[in-house]
Amino acid sequence: MMEVSNSQEDKSAIVEDADLEAVLLCQKGDVEAFGILVERYQKKMLNVAFRMIGDYEESCDVVQESFIAAFRAISKFRREARFSTWLYGIVVNSTRNRLLQLKSKKTRLTSAEFCPDLSPGKTGCGCSCQEVSVPQNSVLEDLERKERDAQVQKCIGLLDEGYREILVLRDIQGLSYDEIVSTLKIPMGTVRSRLFRARNNLKDLLLQRMGDFS
Structure with missing residues (x-):
C-alpha cells in the first residue's frame, strides 16, 4: 500500500512541477505553454462544470470563459496553491455566475416557449415517428x-x-x-x-x- 501511495505522490509532484514550468513560461508571454495547460485540464474542468450545470453546451462555454479568465490573470498567480486548485476556483466561480444567469433567464421565459409543436403528423418532440429495431442485450x-x-x-x-x-x-x-x-x-x-x-x-x-x- 505504501508503494502505491508513494507512486501517486510522485506522479502528483511531477504534474505539479510540469504545471509550474508551464505557468512560468506563460508569465513570460509564452502562449503555447498555456495551450499545454488547457490540454491537460480541459476535460477535468468540463466535468466539473457539467456536473454542476447539467448542460453540455453551457458547460463548454463556462470552461472556455474560465480558461480565458485564467490566461488574463496568470501573471497574478503567486503559487500560494497548486495551479490546478487555482483553476478549479476560477471554474467554480464562472459556473456560479452562469447558473445565476440561467436562473434569471428561466424566470423570463413564458409558457408559450415551452409549448411543443403538435401539428398533425408530428410527435410531441417535433420529429416523425420511425420504426426502430429492438436493441440487443x-x-x-x-x-x-x-x-x-x-x-x-x-x-x-x-x-x-x-x-x-x-x-x-x-x-x-x-x-x-x-x-x-x-x-x-x-x-x-x-x-x-x-x-x-x-x-x-x-x-x-x-x-x-x-x-x-x-
Whole structure:
C-alpha cells in the first residue's frame, strides 16, 4: 500500500512541477505553454462544470470563459496553491455566475416557449415517428447504464449549490479536503459538514428515483 501511495505522490509532484514550468513560461508571454495547460485540464474542468450545470453546451462555454479568465490573470498567480486548485476556483466561480444567469433567464421565459409543436403528423418532440429495431442485450445494458448516469446527474442537479460543489470536487474530481478549502475559501469544518449532508441528500434523492441501488 505504501508503494502505491508513494507512486501517486510522485506522479502528483511531477504534474505539479510540469504545471509550474508551464505557468512560468506563460508569465513570460509564452502562449503555447498555456495551450499545454488547457490540454491537460480541459476535460477535468468540463466535468466539473457539467456536473454542476447539467448542460453540455453551457458547460463548454463556462470552461472556455474560465480558461480565458485564467490566461488574463496568470501573471497574478503567486503559487500560494497548486495551479490546478487555482483553476478549479476560477471554474467554480464562472459556473456560479452562469447558473445565476440561467436562473434569471428561466424566470423570463413564458409558457408559450415551452409549448411543443403538435401539428398533425408530428410527435410531441417535433420529429416523425420511425420504426426502430429492438436493441440487443449489450445495447440495452448500455442504455440502462446511461439512464442510471442520467438519473444520478439529475439528482446532483437537485442538490443545493453549496452541497453540489463539495460533492463534485471531492467525490467526482477527487480533490483533497485542503484543496477544496483553498478552492472554495471556506473552513475545513464547513467542507466536512457540507460533504456529509451532500452525500446523505444525494442518497435520499437516488432512493426516491431509483429505489434500493446499493
